[in-house]
Amino acid sequence: MKKFLTFSAIAIAIIVVLAGTLFFFMRKQTKSYSPEESATYADGDLKIDVIYNRPFKKNRDVFGALVPFDTVWRTGANEATTFETTKELKFDGKTLPKGKYSLWTIPRKDSWTIIFNSEFGQWGVNFEGQANRDAARDVLKFDVPVLASPQPIEQFTISFEKTGEDAEMVLIWDTTLVAAPFSY
Incomplete structure (x- = not known):
């Protein structure tokens, strides 16, 4: 019985180490194709952090x-x-309370819907390849027009621009530019 328990403990330890190594390797490989980045906006006591x-x-x-x-x-x-x-x-004209959210969009040819959802930290798609978002947890949704980028952008980028007293979150990729103005 003692041998069986020792063998089982060693087997479980090996499985845990292998699973951890596999997870680390897959995460590193995935991130090499679409590197993680952050975009930050700060003005006075306002700080916005976007990780994507x-x-x-x-x-x-x-x-x-x-x-x-x-x-x-x-x-x-x-x-x-x-x-x-x-x-x-x-x-x-709609309020987004201070806090942490996941950011989702619905791209269309002429406009995009921007969605802030109270759930965050999840993988972006589920096993069926659909967005891994619980729509019941949407906090704010609004539409913004699509603009043409003056030149094609190779890598998806999120940035912030100050516009007078307000600001805008800019999403740009390929020849598509979307700006979501906000005030605070």
């Missing part, structure tokens, strides 16, 4: 193909994009 993964275009058609129109997108690659703010923000 930046896929590359790689000569592919992006919006309407790689990222289908009218379908919820994790707004990047790998894990769902996270958005954290230290103050309440106003998007399209």
Whole structure:
């Protein structure tokens, strides 16, 4: 009986080490194709942190193909994009309370829906390849128009721009630019 317990403990330890190594290797490989990045905006006591993964275009058609129109997108690659703010923000006249959220979008040819969801930390897609988002936990949704980028952008990018007293979150990839203005 003692031999069996010792053998079982060693087998479990080996499985745990192998699983941990496999997880680390797969995460590192995945991140090499779409590296993790952060975008930060700070003004006075407001700080916004966005953590996302930046896929590359790689000569592919992006919006309407790689990222289908009218379908919820994790707004990047790998894990769902996270958005954290230290103050309440106003998007399209609607209030986003201070806190941490996942950021989702629904790209369309002429407009995008921006979605802030109270669940965060999950992988961006489920086993069926659909967005891993519980729509019942959506906190804020609004639409913004699509603009043409002056030149194609190879890697998906999120940034912030100060616009007078307000600011905007800019999402840009390929020839698509979306700006979500906000006040605080």
